[in-house]
Amino acid sequence: MRALLFALVLCLPLTGCGEKSDARRLALTADRVSGYIETGLSLVRTQEELGNLPTEAAVSIVTSLRAVNTVSAEIVRETRPFLDPESGELRLSSEGRSSILAVLDTGRSVLQTLLADPRVSSMSEKNRQQLNAVLNGLSANLRLVEEIVRKAKVTP
C-alpha cells in the first residue's frame, strides 16, 4: 500500500502532460528525471542509515543513479542546441539523432543492469518496490525522450 502511494507521488507530475511543444515536453521530462534521481538518492541514504539496505547494495544503486544522472544531463546538453526556439520543434541531423539514441541506450542499460543486480533483487519487498517506482519513473521518462527524438525532423 505504501509502495502504491509512493508510486502515485512519483506519477503526479505526469498528470500535467497535455498539448505541449517537444521542447517543452523535453524540458519537463529533464526536470522530472532530475527529481526522480534526487528522490532515489534520498531514499537510498535513508534506508541505508536505518539499516534496511546493505551498504554494498546502496553503493551499487547510488553508482547506477549517478550514471543515469550523467546520461540525462548529457541528453539535455546534446539536444538543446537542436531545439527551434520559435516553434519548439526538435530538428536533428541524422548523426545527432543517432548520438542521442545511443546515449539513451546507455541509460536504459544502466537501469536494466541495476534491476537485475542480485543485491537489489535481494532487498526487502518494501524497499525494492520503492526503488522500482523510482526506476520505472526514470524508464518512462527515457521512453518519452526517445519518442520525441525519433519523431524529430531530420535536417540534412
Added chain:
Amino acid sequence: MNALLQLLTSLPSLLVSILVEIDREKQRRGLTTEELFEEAGLRFEQNDQAASALLAELLAKLNQKS
C-alpha cells in the same frame, strides 16, 4: 493490522512528499522552457555532487567494516 499501523506512521512523510511534488509541479508550470532546462541542468549538477558525497560516505563505511 500491522500493515495499517505501518501505513499510518508513514503518512506524514508521504504527505510531505505529495505536497513537495505538487509545489514543484506548480513551479514548473510557471517557468519558461529555457528556465526549465536551466533548472534541470542545475539539479543534475546538484545530484552529481550529492551522489559523489554519498558514495564517499558509503565506501568509507564499507572500509571501516572490512
